[in-house]
Amino acid sequence: MRDAALRTAWQVAAVSTALVVGILGLAALFVVHQSRPTELLEKPAPGETKIYVDANEVLVALVVLGVLAVIVVGFASWRISRRAVRPLGQALRMQRAFVADASHELRTPLTVLDTRLQLLTRRLERGEPVDETLRAVRRDTRTMIELVTDLLLVAEASAAEQRDEGGADLRPTVLAAGRDLQVLAEERGVRVEVAVANEAKVGLSEPSLRRALVVLIDNAVAHSPDGSAVRVDAEVERGRAVVRVRDEGAGITGIGVDQVFERFRHGPDDGRRRGFGIGLSLVRDLAVRHGGRVVVESTSAAGTTMRLELPIVR
Structure with missing residues (x-):
């Protein structure tokens, strides 16, 4: 875009x-033509004043x-050209961000689906x-369809308003996300323990809330040692839905x-599965857009706790 602006x-x-x-x-030719020596020989008329340059x-x-x-x-042309191509540059950045987000979001559900098919x-x-495995495969397929639909809505200018319709029930969404990630966790002997203390409805749509929970749980599983447990607790605190995801990993180092919520930021390579540094930033964007937040509540050598807060729909 900069090269195109410079050429233009x-x-x-x-x-x-x-x-x-x-x-x-x-203008110069006209001046030269009008300043012939004969003009200097002309005498001004009575009362007439002539100025010679x-x-x-x-x-x-x-x-x-x-x-x-x-x-x-030249300067005006440069500024105007840069301003003219700026919308194209923004559109290109949005397109690349959407492709990266879609790739990241589809990776985990596809892995879950592949694992279930191997089990089948x-x-x-x-x-x-x-029968139960087939039903689980069908659920995964529906989840993929909802996820793709939600990603397309995100790409639209009115995505936020469309996602807010109805809201999502906290208990079934948390339980479904934990059930889906348990399939991946079992490969390493990691247990996903889920407990939901209260019923509540939050402002996100069910696919958006599920995406956020899947990212948090998947991140916890990825950083958990084999044979450990990931604990997911959901409850209502002071009028807000709070979901805590705890792992037993080595903590954030x-x-x-x-910085863990910034795009493309990673900690040191510990030999475990690494993502693209996009998932947690998506969770933060979803939470902030709907009046909530996501933070690292605690981290140490004994593990890390992520805290997701969302306002409750009355």
Whole structure:
């Protein structure tokens, strides 16, 4: 975009400079033509006063004026060109951010779906019942459809208003997110323990709330040692829904606790699965957009607790 703006500015400046030079050139020829020596021989009529200007001084003034005009035109062309391509640059950044967000958000549900399909294949080979696994696969498929729909809504200008319709029930959404991530956690012997103390309805849509919870739980599972537990507790505190996600990992190191919510920021590589540094920033954006927040409540060598707060819909 910067290169395009610079090229456009040079082109506009070149055309404008040619016009300025042409106009000043014609003005200079006119001055030279009007300052012939014969004019100096003409005697003024009675009561008439004539002022004669040195042609050389006029030409110098025109040259200086022309140079200043070229500089002003060039600078104005550069500013106008940059302003003209700025919306294109913003659109390109939004497109790249959407692709990155969509890729990140689809990764975990696809992994869950792939794991369930592998489990389904093994049960079919052993002749075991598969009805429950098939129902789980159907739930995962519906979740994928809702997720894609929600991502498309995010890309629209009216996404926030559309997502706010109805709100989401806290208990079933938290339980569903914990159930989905348990499939991945079982591969490493990690338990996902979920407890919901109160019924509540929050301002996010069910797909948006589920996305936020999946990111937080998935992040906790990824940083938990094998055989440990991830604890998810949801309750109502002072008129707000609060969800805490606790892991038993080594804590946040090598990066500030506030920086974990910035895009593309990572802690040191501990050999475990790493994301793209987008998930937690999406959770923060969703929470803030709906009047809530997400923070690192505590972190130490014994584990980390993420706290998600959301206003309750009355």
